[in-house]
Amino acid sequence: MGKLTTHVLDTVRGTPGKNIRVELYRINDTGETLIKTVTTNHDGRTDSPILNDEEFESGKYQLVFHTAEYFKAHNVQLDDTPFLDDVVIRFGLSEAREHYHVPLLVSPYSFSTYRGS
Template sequence: MGRLTTHVLDTAKGLPGSDIKVELYKVDGEQTTLINTVYTNHDGRTDAPILEGADYVSGKYQLVFHTSPYFKKQGIELLEPAFLDDVVIRFGIAEGEEHYHVPLLISPYSYSTYRGS
């Protein structure tokens, strides 16, 4: 059965990004619909897949990582508005049976992502 997972790594500290709010949206044209809201755990991962089961269907999705509050909790002074207040990753799921893993590597002024395993 297919599932969607993620994790966050703070590349500035070399540590997992914990307690980061992550929202998943289904994208249909210009319309986005909130499907799930989770927080990363002490290992920078979510405790369960963000999407699985009957809700896991092919289509376009969007993950929103609320990174600015995380960096502020780390004592990092950010200009307002923060350069990376939220990191938005829009991606497609083509198959309903595959595992899609979308990691986020962050620092206060940059990010990177890829399709992981």
């Protein structure tokens, strides 16, 4: 069965993004439904897949990474209204047997993502 994982890297400090709150939403015609909230571990990953086996369904999803609260916790100077408060990534899962990995490289002013392995 399929699974969804993530990995966050802090490009300011050059370290894994530890203790970042991440929310997973399923997107459909009626809006967004919160499925799960997880927190990254010391390696910037979650302790288990965000979606795994029986939870995995094809469809459109959204990950929300609460990055401003992470940078504030690490004493990174941010504006009163941060440029990147939350990083939102929308993507599709289509193959039920595939591993979808969504890495995030992030700073207070930029981010990058891709489908990893």
